[in-house]
Amino acid sequence: MTDPIGVPMSWPGGGPRATAAPASAETPWNDVRHWMRPGTLQLQSLPPLSLYIHLPWCLKKCPYCDFNSHEWSATAVAGEALPEEAYLDALRADLAASLPLIWGRTVHSVFIGGGTPSLFSPAAIDRLLGDVRAMLRLEADAEITLEANPGTFEKDRFRAFREAGVTRLSIGVQSFNDTHLKALGRVHDRAQAMAAVEEAAMAFDTFNLDIMYALPGQTLADCEADLRTALSFAPPHISIYHLTLEPNTYFAKYPPALPPEDEAWDMLDRITELTGEAGLQRYEVSAYAREGHQCWHNLNYWQFGDYLGIGAGAHSKLSFAHRVARPVRVREPRLYMERAASGNAVVSAEEVSRKALPFEFMLNALRLKEGFTLLQFMERTGLPLSSIAAGLAQAEQKGLIARDAVRVWPTERGFDFLSDLQELFLAD
Numbered sequence: 001m002t003d004p005i006g007v008p009m010s011w012p013g014g015g016p017r018a019t020a021a022p023a024s025a026e027t028p029w030n031d032v033r034h035w036m037r038p039g040t041l042q043l044q045s046l047p048p049l050s051l052y053i054h055l056p057w058c059l060k061k062c063p064y065c066d067f068n069s070h071e072w073s074a075t076a077v078a079g080e081a082l083p084e085e086a087y088l089d090a091l092r093a094d095l096a097a098s099l100p101l102i103w104g105r106t107v108h109s110v111f112i113g114g115g116t117p118s119l120f121s122p123a124a125i126d127r128l129l130g131d132v133r134a135m136l137r138l139e140a141d142a143e144i145t146l147e148a149n150p151g152t153f154e155k156d157r158f159r160a161f162r163e164a165g166v167t168r169l170s171i172g173v174q175s176f177n178d179t180h181l182k183a184l185g186r187v188h189d190r191a192q193a194m195a196a197v198e199e200a201a202m203a204f205d206t207f208n209l210d211i212m213y214a215l216p217g218q219t220l221a222d223c224e225a226d227l228r229t230a231l232s233f234a235p236p237h238i239s240i241y242h243l244t245l246e247p248n249t250y251f252a253k254y255p256p257a258l259p260p261e262d263e264a265w266d267m268l269d270r271i272t273e274l275t276g277e278a279g280l281q282r283y284e285v286s287a288y289a290r291e292g293h294q295c296w297h298n299l300n301y302w303q304f305g306d307y308l309g310i311g312a313g314a315h316s317k318l319s320f321a322h323r324v325a326r327p328v329r330v331r332e333p334r335l336y337m338e339r340a341a342s343g344n345a346v347v348s349a350e351e352v353s354r355k356a357l358p359f360e361f362m363l364n365a366l367r368l369k370e371g372f373t374l375l376q377f378m379e380r381t382g383l384p385l386s387s388i389a390a391g392l393a394q395a396e397q398k399g400l401i402a403r404d405a406v407r408v409w410p411t412e413r414g415f416d417f418l419s420d421l422q423e424l425f426l427a428d
Contacts (some may be wrong), residue, residue: 029327029349032100039322040354041382046319047305048334049102050109050297051132053091054311056333057082058116062185063250064243068313068331071114081220084124087333092131094310095328096344099135101318101325102308107136109143109297112166118148124161129165143296145208147171150196151187158196159203168295169200170239175215176229183216183256184243195232206293208237213271215243216256216263220418223267224274231278236293240271241286249298285367302364303372304380310345312336324352355427358388358394359380362425366418371401371409391425400424 027034032102057072072082110132112125119126125146145168146161158169173193175181181189188196195271200207229277230238242264245251260269272282280288284302287295301307309316313331317324327385330336339345352360361381365372374385381387392408395401400414400421414421 015106020420024117026052029346030097030100030155030343031350032103035101035318035320035323035325036186036371037322041322041324043319043321043379044381045379046105047380048108048300050107050111050300050307051136051306052307052309052314052316053112053128053132054089054114054309054314054329055112055117055120056115056312056336058114059119059187060119062252062404063254064184066246066249067115076403081426084120085338085339087248088124088128088131090337090345091128092135093343094340094345095131095135095308096311097345098308098316101327102136106139106425107132107142107308108139109300110138110145113298114147116149116152116172118152118157118161122157122164125161125166126164126327133193135267143168145297146303147172147294148200149186149188150192155199155244158199162203167204168208168373169204171196171200172210172374173197173230173248174210174212176226177218180215180218180222180226184212185250194229194366197230197235198307201233201235206236208295209235210241211238211240212243213267214259215230216258218259218267220266220270222265224270228273229273229334229420233315234278236290237287238275238280239287240275242268254413260295283369283411299368302368304361304375312338319380324357324381326352346380354383356423357383358391359422359427362388362391362422366410366422368402369409369415373407375406379389394424395421 013273040348043132056068056070058069059072060070061071079408110129112128117125144166146159146166147170148158149172152290158387161169173196174184174186176193177191181193197209211225211226211230215222233415240273243258245258247257247372258264275282275288280290282288283294287298289295306319307317309327309329312329313336314328318327319325328344329345330339330347336345358381361372361377365377375390377383378385392401392403398420399411400417401408402411403409410418
């Protein structure tokens, strides 16, 4: 789940919109001189840079999904194959047009999200990563993650993705219970999920399982059974999300009956207990990992690092000496391919306003158990500490954060009431 951010966080697939003035109509979105002009922010250094690549198609749109994903079966002409080559051409052109904004910077991680990226063939992923390496300065040991769904699983397919250069697989299991999988509209069943995870464990040194809880009809015992099954594969990383009814989804229009809130809290408490017993530590609100297996790419989002997002509907966050920019690509896949070919896939390129930066930073950094350093806030936003002094004082008074002379971190209460904590930093 990316995020995405359609994840309820600042994901490149659909993060929160910045409140800012866009570049003028006469100024190309990739004119680096526009972004490098003098301004009120003072960034002393640039944060680490990641690359997000959006592959928008899936076999079936899930009723809870608010990501920019499109059913291939619903859009394809009868017998037409997935347009891998045409879409890869568009991605290469999109990346080429973006190079002026990131020239000379090293990319530390790549995340291929969707949609269902594992619909693309291993040969297509091999070509994609070859293009990335040819055009960017990619860290030698860069983390390269591919999202995969068990419904697209075939024997040895995951191993072929590994041979193409993927170093980390993220598998959208969601549940091992056939009844709950059907309620979620998933295209796979328990047996396919088990086979996919087994294959991933053999093919990859590190991988992630996406699990959801508080599902329609789910009990605490059901949730525990799901988690115990997931943990039986000894996954290095698990992302566990509370099912939420997002706007503009089928579930929002036809909401299912979900477990009461107190039962959902009991599920989360049990999840935290069982993952801890299995040696996974909760390092972010929804992420649990063994030592050394935290997702570096997602950590970069949460630490307010930079990311270039390419592909249909992808969002970016790019820092310059005096401002932070958020370019956004066109959402519809075929229109994206048409516009990317001419280097014009971006539909808006807004500058994050000075007053919005504290909230945008906290929306990410306060998701982390370790929080953030005060120096990190100044470096990533170009703002003085006085800009968050009042919010920190209120948060501490309410028992939502703890802090020392160097670092700020959410308390257990702050984790439980994270939205309330983050909202303290909204501009008036």
